[in-house]
Amino acid sequence: MAVATTDAASAYAATSSSTTSGPMLVVALYDRLSIDVQVARERIESGDVPGSHNALMHAQRIVRVLLEALQPDMWQGGEVLQRLYNTLLELLIKANLHKDASYLDICEVIIEPLHEAWRQAVPKAMAEAAEAEKKARAGAVA
Numbered sequence: 596m597a598v599a600t601t602d603a604a605s606a607y608a609a610t611s612s613s614t615t616s617g618p619m620l621v622v623a624l625y626d627r628l629s630i631d632v633q634v635a636r637e638r639i640e641s642g643d644v645p646g647s648h649n650a651l652m653h654a655q656r657i658v659r660v661l662l663e664a665l666q667p668d669m670w671q672g673g674e675v676l677q678r679l680y681n682t683l684l685e686l687l688i689k690a691n692l693h694k695d696a697s698y699l700d701i702c703e704v705i706i707e708p709l710h711e712a713w714r715q716a717v718p719k720a721m722a723e724a725a726e727a728e729k730k731a732r733a734g735a736v737a
Contacts, residue, residue: 618717625710651691
């Protein structure tokens with residue numbers, strides 16, 4: 596499963612600024628980030644050190660991809676999101692170093708509202724883009 600997410604992360608980094616698939620990939624990355632944090636929590640609580648390490652390292656890679664793709668100067672709130680991603684990365688590292696699930700509580704507080712916002716915004720933006728394209732085509736035909 597890590598291969599698919601890594602592929603999605605790579606695809607997002609390569610296409611986010613040039614295609615409409617970028618936003619859908621962000622949603623997929625958040626989906627997997629949420630799963631990784633859940634799995635890490637379960638593995639920490641069960642004493643599975645290698646399992647928690649793998650889940651937390653994967654979560655860190657996802658946050659790094661999100662950070663690398665972020666253009667904080669391009670929109671209002673971008674710098675705040677950048678700080679949230681940096682905080683999230685720091686917490687994931689601490690959770691991994693200390694094998695302490697309490698850090699994941701804070702991670703979830705950061706991830707969940709962002710995840711939900713992307714899940715709601717992407718379909719709306721895609722519908723608006725499709726409608727604008729439809730209008731543009733209709734105007735070109737007329």
